[in-house]
Amino acid sequence: MAFASRLLVGAVGLALVATGCGSTSTAPEAEGSTSADCAAFSAYGKHDGKKVSVYSPIRDAEADLFQQNWKPFEKCTGMKITYEGTGEFEAQIQVRSDGGTPPDLAFFPQPGLLARFAKAGKLKPAPAEVKTLAEEGWSKDWLNYGTVDGAFYAAPLGASVKSFVWYSPKTFQEKGWKVPTTWDELMTLTETIAAGGLKPWCAGIESGEATGWPATDWIEDVILRELGPEEYDRWVAHELKFNDPKVVAAVDKVGAILKNDKYVNGGYGPVKSIASTAFQEGGVPITTGKCAMHRQASFYANFWPEGTKVAQDGDVFAFYLPGKDASSKPVLGAGEFVAAFTDRPEVKAFQRYLATAEHANARMKLGTYVSARKGVDLANAQNPIDKLSMEMLGDPATVFRFDGSDLMPAAVGSGSFWKGMTDWINGKDTRTVLDYIDASWPPS
Amino acid sequence: MTSVRASLSSRTASLVALLIAVLWTTPTFGLLLSSFRQEDQIKSTGWWTFFSAPELTLENYQEVLFGASSSSGQLASFLINSIVITVPSVLFPLAFGSFAAYALAWLPFRGRDWIYIGIFALQVVPLQMALVPLLSFFSQGVEVFGLHLLPAWNLEGTGRFVQVWFAHTCFGLPLSIFLLHNFMSELPGELMEAARSDGATHGMIFRRIVLPLVAPALASLAIFQFLWVWNDLLVGLIFAGGTAESAPMTVRLAQMAGTRGNEWQRLTAGAFVSVIIPLVVFLSMQRYFVRGLLAGSVKG
Numbered sequence: 028m029a030f031a032s033r034l035l036v037g038a039v040g041l042a043l044v045a046t047g048c049g050s051t052s053t054a055p056e057a058e059g060s061t062s063a064d065c066a067a068f069s070a071y072g073k074h075d076g077k078k079v080s081v082y083s084p085i086r087d088a089e090a091d092l093f094q095q096n097w098k099p100f101e102k103c104t105g106m107k108i109t110y111e112g113t114g115e116f117e118a119q120i121q122v123r124s125d126g127g128t129p130p131d132l133a134f135f136p137q138p139g140l141l142a143r144f145a146k147a148g149k150l151k152p153a154p155a156e157v158k159t160l161a162e163e164g165w166s167k168d169w170l171n172y173g174t175v176d177g178a179f180y181a182a183p184l185g186a187s188v189k190s191f192v193w194y195s196p197k198t199f200q201e202k203g204w205k206v207p208t209t210w211d212e213l214m215t216l217t218e219t220i221a222a223g224g225l226k227p228w229c230a231g232i233e234s235g236e237a238t239g240w241p242a243t244d245w246i247e248d249v250i251l252r253e254l255g256p257e258e259y260d261r262w263v264a265h266e267l268k269f270n271d272p273k274v275v276a277a278v279d280k281v282g283a284i285l286k287n288d289k290y291v292n293g294g295y296g297p298v299k300s301i302a303s304t305a306f307q308e309g310g311v312p313i314t315t316g317k318c319a320m321h322r323q324a325s326f327y328a329n330f331w332p333e334g335t336k337v338a339q340d341g342d343v344f345a346f347y348l349p350g351k352d353a354s355s356k357p358v359l360g361a362g363e364f365v366a367a368f369t370d371r372p373e374v375k376a377f378q379r380y381l382a383t384a385e386h387a388n389a390r391m392k393l394g395t396y397v398s399a400r401k402g403v404d405l406a407n408a409q410n411p412i413d414k415l416s417m418e419m420l421g422d423p424a425t426v427f428r429f430d431g432s433d434l435m436p437a438a439v440g441s442g443s444f445w446k447g448m449t450d451w452i453n454g455k456d457t458r459t460v461l462d463y464i465d466a467s468w469p470p471s
Numbered sequence: 472m473t474s475v476r477a478s479l480s481s482r483t484a485s486l487v488a489l490l491i492a493v494l495w496t497t498p499t500f501g502l503l504l505s506s507f508r509q510e511d512q513i514k515s516t517g518w519w520t521f522f523s524a525p526e527l528t529l530e531n532y533q534e535v536l537f538g539a540s541s542s543s544g545q546l547a548s549f550l551i552n553s554i555v556i557t558v559p560s561v562l563f564p565l566a567f568g569s570f571a572a573y574a575l576a577w578l579p580f581r582g583r584d585w586i587y588i589g590i591f592a593l594q595v596v597p598l599q600m601a602l603v604p605l606l607s608f609f610s611q612g613v614e615v616f617g618l619h620l621l622p623a624w625n626l627e628g629t630g631r632f633v634q635v636w637f638a639h640t641c642f643g644l645p646l647s648i649f650l651l652h653n654f655m656s657e658l659p660g661e662l663m664e665a666a667r668s669d670g671a672t673h674g675m676i677f678r679r680i681v682l683p684l685v686a687p688a689l690a691s692l693a694i695f696q697f698l699w700v701w702n703d704l705l706v707g708l709i710f711a712g713g714t715a716e717s718a719p720m721t722v723r724l725a726q727m728a729g730t731r732g733n734e735w736q737r738l739t740a741g742a743f744v745s746v747i748i749p750l751v752v753f754l755s756m757q758r759y760f761v762r763g764l765l766a767g768s769v770k771g
Contacts, residue, residue: 087729111713114725122709126606234732307733308514329733333511 065103071380074373075105082120082130085185085363086112092394099389100380106373117437124149129368132378134184136363137433138172139440144366145175151370152178153378160382164400168427173364181364182382186399188416189244189324189359189430191345193310198319206346208353210252214283217290220319226293228284229318230301231309232452239445240432241306242452244359245281245322247431251357252350253277256426259357263431269465270458278457285452293318302452313343322348324361325397325416338411345412347419358419361430362399399427436469443467506531506739513736531740535727546744548715549723553701554748555632556711556719560639560700561693567640568647569689573677575648576656577663587652593645602709605641609634609710631717634710642706643696654688655681690759694752701749720745 085093090112097108111130113119117140123129129149135141144150153161153173161170161182173181192213199206204220207213220227232241251259254273261267262274284290285301292300294312301309307330310321314335321327325345328337336342350357365381367374380386384402391398391407399420408414419425432440447464451457478484501518507527508518536547575587613621626634658681666676682689707719713726724745728735 085730086726087734089730109714112726112730113708113713115708119708122603122606125603126709127610128606307731307735326731329731332515 064099067385068100068103068380071100071104071376072372073105074376077106077371077373078109079106079132079374079377080109080130081111081132081134082116082123083110083112083134083363084114084116084136085134086114088394089396092390092396096386096390096393100377104373104376106377108377117441120144124368131369131371131374132365132367132381134363135181135366136361137440138364138429139434139436141173141181141364141366142175145178145180149368150180151367153180153182153367154370154375156379157182157375157382160379164382164384164402166399166401166427169362169399172429173366181366182378183399184363184365184381186360186362186397186416186420187325188397188419189361190248190348190357190419191323191325191327191412192348193313193321193323193327193343193345194319195313195316195342196340196344197342198313198316204319207349209349210351213349217284217320221289225319226289226291226317227319228291229293229295229309229312229321230285230291231295231304231306232301232449233303233305237441237445238302239447239449240441241309241323242281242285242301242448243432243444244324244430245285246278246448247428248322248348248359249281250274250277250431251359251428252348252355253280256357256428259428259431263434265435265468269468270461275457275461278451278461282451282457299453302449310343325412328395328410328412341411345415354424355426356419356422356424357426357428359428359430360399360420361433438469439464439467502739502742505736506743510736513739531737532744535737535740535744545715546720546723546741549718549720550744550748552711552716552718553720553745556635556639556707557697557700559632559636560643561696563636563640564643564647564696565689565693568644568692569651569682569685570677571644571648572651572655573673573681575652577676577681578673590645590648594649598642598706601641602705605638606709609637628714628716631711635707635717635719638706638710639696639700639703643699647692647696650692651685651688654685658684687759690756694756694759697752698749701745 083090083093090110094108094110097110101108116136120129120133120135120140124144135144141150158179161173161179165183169183170179173179173183194206198204202220202223204216205212207216217227230241230245232239234240247259250262254262254267254277258267258273262269262271267274286298288297291298292304294315294317295301295304306323310318310323310327310330311332312318313321314332327345331337331343338344347356347358365378367378384400387396387398387400387403388407390396391403391409391413393409395409395413397413397416397420399417401421403417403421405414405417405421408417420427432444434440435444443464447460450463451460504518504521505513507529508521509526509528509530512520512526536545538545571590575583575590608621609624609626612619612623624634662680663676666680671679702721703719704721704725708722708725711717711719711722713722724738724741727737727741
């Protein structure tokens with residue numbers, strides 16, 4: 028034991044030394060901005076030595092891009108922005124706020140959580156300039172999610188589109204399959220592929236504590252299509268019950284795909300393998316030709332194995348999960364909202380900058396980013412899927428709805444809904460599962 | 472009794488123990504092996520496939536420890552933060568705990584037992600309950616009926632280390648007082664009496680007689696507290712924040728997998744980096760650990 032452990036320590040220590048030798052640090056420095064560049068930021072004033080803290084659920088590479096993007100702004104206005112990304116945003120923001128140390132700005136990923144803080148009087152309503160910018164920049168659907176009890180609190184920031192089906196353009200071309208534009212066409216295509224001996228769909232809903240969420244997205248997408256945006260809103264607000272016959276029918280429509288052994292789970296096995304497949308790996312069999320389609324959000328572009336080309340003419344790409352007919356275009360998505368806990372001048376100035384199209388454009392130039400803001404230049408999109416997402420979000424015919432589980436009370440939206448859907452995949456029948464979820468809705 | 476002992480030290484028992492040990496270590500071994508594999512291999516095949524196609528790389532460690540952008544680890548600097556947090560957070564409760572334990576065990580004063588029971592009872596209070604009050608204690612000071620008793624601390628940046636030390640010390644004190652008190656009260660009273668009749672003060676008794684005698688208990692307590700502080704995420708996250716200035720390594724580890732967990736291969740190497748220092752501490756203090764485990768639990 029002692030010897031083995033010592034050997035282990037030695038080995039790891041050696042590894043440290045070895046890696047140390049090979050390390051070359053080349054931090055990507057923000058390009059030095061001259062005073063001429065600062066003209067664009069003159070409207071935000073000078074805030075020398077002032078600090079603005081930002082709290083956000085975005086971390087790692089994406090967070091780096093944000094910080095890099097803010098460098099010129101910091102330089103020109105003289106303020107310093109401290110960014111903090113966390114995986115426990117929902118719980119931590121509550122603790123911070125209760126403990127009297129809230130951040131200046133927070134990027135809320137869930138409008139429901141935002142509303143709770145706004146109602147508790149913790150948030151400052153957005154300054155008039157931010158409101159004007161937001162009204163010119165985002166559609167009414169988006170603005171609604173930043174508005175609580177008639178007061179506008181938060182302008183949207185980034186966005187992601189969930190209504191995507193990933194596929195292999197190459198395979199589709201080889202086999203002569205066409206990208207479907209209506210739900211019926213989608214089901215016909217599914218049947219055709221299955222008849223050819225290939226399981227058309229693959230899915231994975233395992234995600235640690237959050238296991239089940241990809242299935243809830245499926246359900247939301249179909250409810251949005253089947254019942255329409257108004258009914259969807261009622262369902263999210265629990266005015267339409269979870270076990271309503273209309274909801275049952277919509278869920279069964281998903282079941283026709285996800286609970287059919289002929290249609291799933293390409294590359295993995297029978298229906299039940301969906302529950303044990305990590306969502307990160309859910310669509311990977313498309314690259315090996317063992318599965319044809321995988322419904323997942325735009326961010327799935329980051330999960331393909333290295334070397335996979337994501338493009339219209341590449342190895343994988345995505346098409347819009349069709350609506351009932353070709354004319355209706357409901358889009359399910361998600362995004363962040365910038366809300367302020369304080370209203371110091373420098374905080375307001377930064378809040379204003381975040382709501383501009385310039386910010387979105389500059390951010391897009393640095394790396395993958397999707398914004399639903401009008402006035403963003405699609406030429407700045409770093410990859411085809413971002414471009415497609417923004418085209419969809421920018422389309423005036425598009426009806427945007429936020430991911431429902433992020434709007435529901437946490438007990439349901441990040442609790443019984445996830446769990447119920449996992450049970451459903453594991454074999455429980457629709458009715459029982461929906462009864463269970465409905466019963467778990469907290470009384471208000 | 473002897474039959475139990477005999478059966479526990481038999482050859483079969485040893486074999487079973489060995490088997491359990493191997494079984495228990497296998498996942499850790501797999502993780503270690505994974506940490507030396509390439510990203511796409513980690514994600515596509517199990518670690519056991521290593522044996523059919525052995526190929527090792529230090530890429531993960533390189534990325535996790537010295538990655539230049541904050542998206543790729545930088546664990547080296549967070550490692551320093553963790554050490555800065557841990558050392559005082561271990562020493563303070565040890566020091567205060569041993570003073571308090573000595574006073575409670577050997578200084579006769581009224582209400583001594585009640586204080587001791589009170590401290591003992593404090594162990595039952597979950598620290599989660601104290602997070603928000605403690606946070607507002609730091610950020611707003613103490614105010615009772617409009618009377619400002621203590622000002623806000625207003626700590627920022629590296630100053631937040633003080634908050635973490637303070638929090639860990641508070642949370643660690645009840646157990647350390649309890650443990651050390653039990654250990655100290657077992658010491659023979661004749662020793663103290665002899666010392667006192669030779670003219671020793673309490674300070675001298677504490678330093679020259681008591682401290683050397685309770686060294687094993689101190690060491691084991693130090694290990695407990697060290698492991699707890701080192702592995703702690705919650706207290707660090709709340710009181711040190713998540714910025715590179717003051718956050719411990721655990722906070723960084725939790726962020727490292729990316730917003731959507733798509734970089735989880737980094738966790739393999741990250742886990743082993745974070746385990747090195749506890750391992751070194753444990754191995755160098757192993758002797759005390761086993762001896763000290765029984766501290767305060769067995770009488771006579």
